[in-house]
Amino acid sequence: MKWKNEILKKGYRALDVRLPEQFSIIGKLRARYPVATLCHVFGVHRSSYKYWKKTVLKKPDGRRAVLRSQVLELHGISHGSAGARSIATMATQRGYQMGRWLAGRLMKELGLVSCQQPTHRYKRGGHEHVAIPNHLERQFAVTEPNQVWCGDVTYIWTGKRWAYLAVVLDLFARKTSGLGHVVLAGQQAHHESTGNGMGNPW
Numbered sequence: 001m002k003w004k005n006e007i008l009k010k011g012y013r014a015l016d017v018r019l020p021e022q023f024s025i026i027g028k029l030r031a032r033y034p035v036a037t038l039c040h041v042f043g044v045h046r047s048s049y050k051y052w053k054k055t056v057l058k059k060p061d062g063r064r065a066v067l068r069s070q071v072l073e074l075h076g077i078s079h080g081s082a083g084a085r086s087i088a089t090m091a092t093q094r095g096y097q098m099g100r101w102l103a104g105r106l107m108k109e110l111g112l113v114s115c116q117q118p119t120h121r122y123k124r125g126g127h128e129h130v131a132i133p134n135h136l137e138r139q140f141a142v143t144e145p146n147q148v149w150c151g152d153v154t155y156i157w158t159g160k161r162w163a164y165l166a167v168v169l170d171l172f173a174r175k176t177s178g179l180g181h182v183v184l185a186g187q188q189a190h191h192e193s194t195g196n197g198m199g200n201p202w
Contacts, residue, residue, distance in 0.1 A: 083114035
């Protein structure tokens with residue numbers, strides 16, 4: 001009974017204050033008395049005190065917040081392609097010491113994932129193509145329009161599938177005579193093209 005009165009005396013009559021204030025006083029007295037004893041004297045549940053201590057007394061980690069902002073920024077700069085290893089390297093180069101494991105944890109907290117562009121693979125042809133004779137022989141000084149055309153094809157990753165872009169140039173004016181693109185979706189191809197009104201731009 002003596003220790004109970006002593007606790008209440010040091011607790012400034014905690015029975016007359018609200019629950020958060022009682023938890024705060026328990027936190028101050030826990031260095032001299034067991035938490036279970038303090039909770040019993042003040043008539044509060046020990047689990048409630050532990051929950052209060054975990055949620056209310058937890059101080060924000062300023063350094064972690066800075067590192068999270070760095071991870072978010074670097075992931076955006078890479079257009080979502082950077083993984084934990086790359087982000088850790090870039091952050092360290094900026095002066096923010098970060099390992100691959102920490103970068104991965106922060107990415108998980110922020111809901112970020114690495115979206116690497118897949119490797120492009122050309123399909124094998126069924127047969128060899130006949131070589132086309134070189135009629136131009138690098139004679140690029142064209143004197144009339146629509147006499148010599150040149151073209152090329154490239155592929156572009158759109159985020160979900162590959163798209164192929166073809167461009168045809170008139171070497172006389174060095175301007176585009178026609179262009180077209182094909183988007184592959186599974187086994188189907190969607191084709192669009194534009195020309196200069198001379199028929200098929202290809």
